[in-house]
Amino acid sequence: MTKNSLWVALGLVAVLGLSACSQDKPAFRGVDITGADYAQGWSLSDQHGQVRTLKDFSGKVVVVFFGFTQCPDVCPTALQEIAEAKQLLGADAAKLQGIFITIDPERDTPELLKAYVANFGPDFVALRPSPEQLPKVTKDFKIYYKKVEGKTPTSYSMDHSAGSFTFDPQGRIRLYNRHASGAAVLAADARILLSGK
Numbered sequence: 001m002t003k004n005s006l007w008v009a010l011g012l013v014a015v016l017g018l019s020a021c022s023q024d025k026p027a028f029r030g031v032d033i034t035g036a037d038y039a040q041g042w043s044l045s046d047q048h049g050q051v052r053t054l055k056d057f058s059g060k061v062v063v064v065f066f067g068f069t070q071c072p073d074v075c076p077t078a079l080q081e082i083a084e085a086k087q088l089l090g091a092d093a094a095k096l097q098g099i100f101i102t103i104d105p106e107r108d109t110p111e112l113l114k115a116y117v118a119n120f121g122p123d124f125v126a127l128r129p130s131p132e133q134l135p136k137v138t139k140d141f142k143i144y145y146k147k148v149e150g151k152t153p154t155s156y157s158m159d160h161s162a163g164s165f166t167f168d169p170q171g172r173i174r175l176y177n178r179h180a181s182g183a184a185v186l187a188a189d190a191r192i193l194l195s196g197k
Helices: 003-024 074-088 090-095 110-118 134-140 183-194
Strands: 043-046 051-053 061-067 096-102 125-128 145-148 157-160 164-167 173-177
Touching (some): 061 074, 061 183, 074 096, 074 183, 090 096, 090 183, 096 110, 096 183, 110 125, 164 183, 173 183
Parallel strands (some): 061 096, 096 125
Antiparallel strands (some): 043 051, 043 125, 061 164, 145 157
């Protein structure tokens, strides 16, 4: 083998190797954040007063969204997309878990959260951090939120980040989904994660 043919052969092996590696990487439609050192989980009370952690949903793809029940458009749109993604999964619908974490525990009582998430499906879970837990869980997920005063003490609004986070069935953070990515994107990525990739 000549020196030139050796370099050609090595180059071909390198190209084939890179090609093989790229084929192994899932073609997610959301932003792949696999291996991120944030958004690692939680320990918060749900709408029934039970403390829940990410481990409670082992074996499911979990989509987490932060918001508040009096949000006029962004929050209901995001939760509706999760509900529609579940429908698109058909027989695997129960393997996609929607979780809503309130950034407004002052107004979002357990009773209100229970009624709110029921609008999107009977298995949706709402989590309510205490006012002391809220800064930590939002920092852990790199979530921005800010109270915006209204005309009365209870008519305030909340500015907040609008994306969602997707965990695989092993509880690892895998994806960040920008607001209004669509149910089809969530469902397609959930199928990939459920396949074990």
